[in-house]
């Protein structure tokens with residue numbers, strides 16, 4: 001068996017049922033691997049267990065079954081090896097932007113001089129466009145700026161794995177787009193290994209090397225792993241010119257709208273849960289329908305039950 005940098009084997013999460021009722025199995029038989037430097041997104045309907053999986057990877061929650069091995073060691077509890085960014089930024093309100101980042105950097109490298117810590121922290125804040133806001137307190141920053149500080153803080157400790165739980169979920173579309181670009185740039189520069197939850201299929205296609213599709217719970221599974229076959233030097237403004245983009249997007253939307261509730265059928269068709277099928281829709285036949293370009297219309301898994309907005313090929 002190939003050993004990946006992060007190896008998840010047989011993960012399950014169960015909660016005790018109310019008195020006299022069966023336990024709730026949120027998910028089980030979750031198997032996947034992430035290689036060093038890979039950016040992996042996970043998409044699935046609300047409640048299927050994405051945050052629970054991320055919390056287990058972070059060491060903030062315990063699985064009912066299964067193991068998580070990172071870099072050859074089983075994960076027990078939180079560690080600076082794994083940086084986490086949640087939807088809420090969780091900054092220390094009494095510290096400036098710079099001091100918020102320095103706080104994590106100092107814990108990571110206690111032997112560093114004050115100057116080393118400041119230079120290192122400033123570098124990461126500049127990467128997310130906050131070079132001119134180093135001495136501002138969180139109360140003086142916009143929501144997008146606060147989220148950027150959280151991202152800089154997580155990257156600055158150079159964790160072995162970065163875990164992002166819908167980091168842009170609370171931001172308006174314009175700010176979200178700008179920070180996606182910054183994240184793309186920083187990931188390309190640092191080759192950081194990332195596991196990210198998103199509800200936004202366009203965001204996943206822009207950022208990820210692989211997209212894991214989770215079926216609905218209870219008993220949720222990783223139904224498919226979709227490889228994003230487009231070249232890595234993607235940009236938000238040009239990505240929709242690539243025909244692969246529409247094939248991948250259609251595949252993801254079709255899963256969320258039509259197939260995510262039917263994983264029992266896929267299992268019956270012979271898919272082995274230990275080896276979720278790997279799909280490369282970008283390299284397959286032509287797209288029948290062409291969704292609106294990403295910058296015009298973003299479909300989120302949260303509202304995937306709404307019909308996808310479509311324009312005909314002729315008018316696209």
Ligand SMILES: Nc1ncnc2c1ncn2[C@@H]1O[C@H](COP(=O)(O)OP(=O)(O)OP(=O)(O)O)[C@@H](O)[C@H]1O
Nearest residue numbers: 015024026044045046047048049050051052053217
């Ligand atoms: N303490 C608990 N007791 C019982 N059920 C729980 C408990 N904590 C979480 N759950 C259930 O576990 C399931 C998975 O929750 P989780 O937050 O991981 O889902 P999610 O896919 O991240 O959802 P969302 O996309 O809405 O954030 C949900 O159905 C939730 O109701």
